[in-house]
Amino acid sequence: MTAPQLARLPTRTPQLPLFWTALTGAVTLAPADFAARLIPVPLDVPVGALTALVGAPYLLWLPGRSHR
Numbered sequence: 001m002t003a004p005q006l007a008r009l010p011t012r013t014p015q016l017p018l019f020w021t022a023l024t025g026a027v028t029l030a031p032a033d034f035a036a037r038l039i040p041v042p043l044d045v046p047v048g049a050l051t052a053l054v055g056a057p058y059l060l061w062l063p064g065r066s067h068r
Contacts, residue, residue, distance in 0.1 A: 001055060001059060002028065002054070002055040002058050002059060003021050003022075003024040003025035003028060004016050004021045004024075005058070005059070005062060006024045006028070006058075007020035007021040007023070007024045028051060028054070028055075029047065029051065032047050032050040032051045032054070033047045035050055036049075036050050
């Protein structure tokens with residue numbers, strides 16, 4: 001959910017840039033998947049939990065930034 005919002009930053013366009021959104025999603029998901037696999041086996045952390053740790057604070061910060 002953060003990929004479209006992050007993709008708008010470098011393009012500065014009101015529409016959703018599809019190519020940049022896909023690229024941003026892949027760039028965010030690949031390191032999170034790698035980090036999830038590095039965690040020891042008994043913990044078995046899903047990659048969605050790691051992306052939520054980064055994406056949730058950003059999405060909560062985003063509405064406060066738009067009012068300025």
